[in-house]
Amino acid sequence: DIQMTQSPSSLSASVGDRVTITCRASHNIINYLNWYQQKPGKAPILLIYAASTLQGGVPSRFSGIGSGTEFTLTISSLQPEDFATYYCQQSYSSPRTFGQGTKLEMK
C-alpha cells in the first residue's frame, strides 16, 4: 500500500496568512493526488484533484502543485471559513489511501 504523510499535523495561522501543507507519498504516484477540506461534523469537500486542478466552485486562493512523491497545497490568503482539517489522498493505486490530516487552527 502507498503511505501518505502530511506535514505539519497541525498549524496555527491568522486570517490573511499564506499557508502551505505538504504531502509525501511512499511511492511515485505521478500526479494522482487529491486534496480535501473537512470541517467538524461535515463530509469532506474535494478542493483539488490531479495535484493541481481546482474543483469547480473552489475559491482560487487554493492551489496545488507537485508530482512524483511530493505535493503541496497552498492557501494564498486565509479566510475565516478556511479553518478546517485538510487531507491528501492518492488515486494511483488501490487501496486508495489518505494522509493523516493537517488541522488548520486560528492563531
Add this chain to the structure above:
Amino acid sequence: EMQLVEFGGGLVQPGGSLRLSCAASGFSFSSYWMSWVRQAPGKGLEWVANIKQDGSEKNYVDSVKGRFTISRDNAKNSLYLEMNSLRAEDAAVYYCAREPNDFWTGTRFDYWGQGTLTAVSS
C-alpha cells in the same frame, strides 16, 4: 441537485451485521464508480471499498476483505455495504462518495453523502 444520502447505520454488537445503503439522485448513477469511505471518531479518513459502474469489479481495503461486501442496484440508484463480523475497530461514520475515473486525472471523491454512524459495542 446532486445528492447522496446514506442510511442504515446504528448500534451493533461485536460479531454482528449491518447493511448500509446510499441513495443517489441528481446524476447518472450508473455512469460512475462509487466508494465507501469511513472515519472513526476523532480519526482520519479511510477508504473502505469501491465498485465499478456495472458492478463487475470491486475492491476492498485489506482490513474488511471477507467481511464486507459492496454492491449496487443501478435501477434503484442505490449503493450498499453489507458488513458482517463487525469489530470494535469498524465503528465509524461511513460515507458514500462518487468516484469519477479518468485516465489523465485519475480518480477522486467529488461528491459525498452526509454519512451514517455505525457503533460496535456490547
